[in-house]
Amino acid sequence: MRGTLSLAMAEVNRLRRNKRYLIFTVALPVMLYLIFGKEVATVYGVSFKVFYMVGMASFGAFAGAFNNNLIRISQERKDGWIRQLRLTPLPANAYVVAKIVGSMATTIPSIVIVLLLGRFYGGVTLPIWKWITIAVAIWLGTLIFAALAVALGYMLRPDSVQPIAMLVYFFFTIFGGLWFPLSGGLRKFGEITPTYRVIAISTSVVATGKVSMVNVAVVLIWLVGFVVFAVLAVRATAEAV
Amino acid sequence: MSHSGTGPDSVVSFENVSKHYGSLKAVDGLSVSLRPGETVALLGPNGAGKSTSLDMLLALRKPTSGRIRMFGSDPYHAVKSGRVGAMLQSGGLMPEVTVRELVTLVAGFHPRPIPPETTMKRAGIADIAEQRVDRLSGGQTQRVRFALAISGDCELIVLDEPTTAMDVETRQLFWANMKAEVAEGKTLLFATHYLEEADQAADRILVINRGRLLADGTPAEIKERAGAKRMSFRLNRVDEPFLLSLPGLVNLEIRNDLVHIQTTDSDDTLYALLGAGYRPRELEVGSLGLEQAFIAITAEDDRANTGTPASPVEERI
Structure with a gap:
């Protein structure tokens, strides 16, 4: 356990030094919120500044957990770093656990920064428990994408991983309504995505003061599905790593 | 001249181990055991089954049949107990960290870590400790891999083609360090296709071809056998x-x-x-030199099998 934790720490240190990572997970959502955060409109029963705060926090966090992890895992598998780790006394699952723990830790700042921006730049005022609910919902969503990144990272080779990462990511961000709110048939379709549900948990807690169990259930189903997918992918490639 | 047979004190034992990929027999009924303190070269042409054998020994692959024991237990648990240090050709390094950070990190995984400064001195990388891992030359990368293999206090060292990508000078330095390392009574198993290296460094040579053990003996015995x-x-x-x-x-x-x-x-x-x-x-x-002896042994085997020279089958599939 100690070894796995130190590996997770090393992962966090690598990310902290990575400018691209910081741009996508922190700088870009912050910039977009500064530009559009003060639009006046009502979306999903809440003001636009609340919706956009939740959307941008999710966008940054999911990009960090998904795109970044996926590309690295695929590359590190090809380079043989995963093999190298398997020759050490670290437990076999240490690499995957460290990746997930590392990305869960590094997405906290990007979520917190955008929520703080919503509070102090957008002027969103909420009771503390609502803030916490929103942060936890987005953080859970991050876990879904970290698991998907593991699954695809073990399955895809580095030369094909970039376009697939973008495709999957755009699917979940656009149909989840992270960039702009959905309506009509698009919204009906978007309801199947975990990204839509993460936003819905947050906006409905602000609008109604209640956490919708349907939303939570959909998020958990996706989470379980991707974790199983990840476990299968890792197992299937155990001999080829 | 045969050293096979499993003693209770053997460090490593292969008992009739085979690894098949479809119809390809990468390793075919390999039986051998290593005694403590031996320096053993696994010698064979490309595609002979060297890497597959080492992969199975290190629990990266499972044998199709047969049994491998290391320190009396299964390979996975032996590796996880920290009693073996290994370096593979295909082992990569974590990028974006310095050499010192990486060696320190991996040493921390071991139950009996060796101070990183000592390891880096032994591996000849003390001068590049502050460089980033992803900006090293091939030879430097190879030495960092070696450092990771010896970053814990282990009893068995396994090296797959350790001196590939090293120039002659670095190679000599490497073996000088290696000899100091095994002088403490460690067992060393290394795969190579440099005959000179096997002749000079090993006190026992295992010649394999087409996944089978063709000869097992001292360098002198191998020459005689051929x-x-x-x-x-x-x-x-x-x-x-x-x-x-x-x-x-x-x-x-x-x-x-x-x-x-x-x-x-x-x-x-x-x-x-x-x-x-x-x-x-x-x-x-x-x-005959060892080189000719080796060619004679493997050529004899190839003739006996198909009448054609050994096909260079990819080692890693």
Whole structure:
């Protein structure tokens, strides 16, 4: 356990030094919120500044957990770093656990920064428990994408991983309504995505003061599905790593 | 000269181990055991099954059949107990960290870590400790991999082609460090296709080809096994079936009237030749180096199998 934790720490240190990572997970959502955060409109029963705060926090966090992890895992598998780790006394699952723990830790700042921006730049005022609910919902969503990144990272080779990462990511961000709110048939379709549900948990807690169990259930189903997918992918490639 | 058989104190034992990929037998009924303190070279051409054997030993692959034991337990648990340090050709490094950070990190995974400064000195990378891992040359990367293999206090060291990508000087330095490392009584198993390296560094050589163990002995024994002598001469009339029936003959090569022979007993071979009425010209008799011995052993095996030279099957599939 100690070894796995130190590996997770090393992962966090690598990310902290990575400018691209910081741009996508922190700088870009912050910039977009500064530009559009003060639009006046009502979306999903809440003001636009609340919706956009939740959307941008999710966008940054999911990009960090998904795109970044996926590309690295695929590359590190090809380079043989995963093999190298398997020759050490670290437990076999240490690499995957460290990746997930590392990305869960590094997405906290990007979520917190955008929520703080919503509070102090957008002027969103909420009771503390609502803030916490929103942060936890987005953080859970991050876990879904970290698991998907593991699954695809073990399955895809580095030369094909970039376009697939973008495709999957755009699917979940656009149909989840992270960039702009959905309506009509698009919204009906978007309801199947975990990204839509993460936003819905947050906006409905602000609008109604209640956490919708349907939303939570959909998020958990996706989470379980991707974790199983990840476990299968890792197992299937155990001999080829 | 055979050293097979499983002693209770063996560090490593392969018991009739095979690894098949479809119809390809990468490793085919390998049985061997290593005793504590030995330095053993696993020698064979590309595609002989060296890497697959080491991968199975290190629990990266599972044998199709047979059993591998390390320190009396299964390979996975032996590796996880920190009693073995390993370096593979295919082992990569974590990018974006410095050499020192990486060595420190991996040492921390071991139950009995060695201070990173000591490891880096031993591996000859103290001068590049602050450089980033992803900005090293091939030879430097190889030394960092070696450092990771010896970053814990282990009893067995396994190295797959350790000196690939090293220049001659670095290679010599590497083996000097390695000898100091195993002088403490550690067991060393390394795969190589450099015969010189096996000859100089190992006190026991395992020759494998097509996944099977062809010879097992000291470098001197291997040379003897292959036919210690080579002969060459010219004949007016070359009769191949007769030449093949000569006593002691291990390998025969005919180029027009020029005959090359490898033999276990050059005297017997020569007398039989003369006894049959031949009068060879320009007769030369000499000793074989390990390289020729190795070629003789593997060529003999290839002929026995298919009549064609060994196909260079990809080692990693």
